[in-house]
Amino acid sequence: MANSESTVSLKLLVDLKRHKVLFAEAGKDFVDFLFTLLSLPVGTVIRLLAKHGMVGSLGKLYESVETLSDxxxxxxxDKDTLLKPKPAIGGTDVLHLLAGDEATRKVYMCRNYHRYVADDSRAICPLCNSAMSTEVPHVAPHVASGSSSGEGGGYVKGLVTYMIMDNLEVxxxxxxxxxxxxxxxxxxEVGALEEKVVHLGMQEGISLLxxxxxSNYVLTSVFLGKKVA
Known part of the structure; x- marks a missing residue:
């Protein structure tokens, strides 16, 4: 479980007879997290899940790039272009799944500081033909303290309650x-229903991904520990 500064809460409505989540009530932070999943490059998804946990052959493809000699x-x-692809600038990272990528991200300019930047220090400036080898500081997108709850951040508006179905329909x-x-x-029978407040941290976030x-029964699988066929 991630620490309290990196968790998002939501309320589940659980059908006790079916042992199934009917839907969840959540705020902006959880919906922002779900929408962030759509912006993750495939290479980042494979790395977050660990290549051996991938369904299908993408994990083996990732491993092939890792082991292939330069x-x-x-x-x-640079092989990291494939293994650690950079997410789109301006997104949100509610649970800091990409914190490591942002912390190590580097951009470069030429020694004449022309108005071009590159991710690769071997790139050539189109104006002076010099190598883009001068590292410049990278500034990550600003997110309101502790979350994406600021009205100017994230994807959806705050002060709204959202319904999330078991299959993540929002x-x-x-x-x-x-x-x-x-x-x-x-x-x-309303008596067969139970409200359950749960918290989504880094571990649960990766499980949800x-x-x-x-599965089409994502919330049930992650928060009730039940795999539904």
Whole structure:
């Protein structure tokens, strides 16, 4: 579990008879986290899940790049371009899944400080033909203290409660939408329902990412520990 500064809370509505999450109520932070998953490069997803935990063959493909000698790579290519691809600038990182990438990110300019930057110090400045070998500080996007809750940060607006279905479908929460879900699952006994507050930290975030690639019952799998066929 991540520390309290890197956790996001949400409220689950659990059907005790089916042992299944019907839906979750959550705020901006959790929805921002879910939307962040869409911006992750494939190489980053594989590295977060660990290549041996990947379903299919992408893990082996990643491992092939890792073990392939630089002798076989193009001389102007850094393998980290594939193994540690850089996420889109301006996104949000609610649980700091990308903190290590941002901390080591480097950008370069030419010695004449022309208005070009490069990720690779071997790049050539188009104005003076000098190597772009002068490192300049990289400034990560600003996120409000402790979260993405600032109205100017993240992806969705705050002060709104969102409904997240077990398959991660997201929509604004309303009384009507809640009743619609209960009817959809043919819930007859309100007493069979239980509210459960859970916290999403780094470990749960990675579990959620993995479950989202394997199942339509993501919240049930991650927070109730049940794999639904």
């Amino acid at each position: 002798t076989y790579m193009q001389p102007n290519l 929509k604004p929460m309303s009384t009507i939408s809640g009743i619609t879900v209960l009817n959809k699952f043919n819930v007859k 993995k479950a989202s690639l394997q």
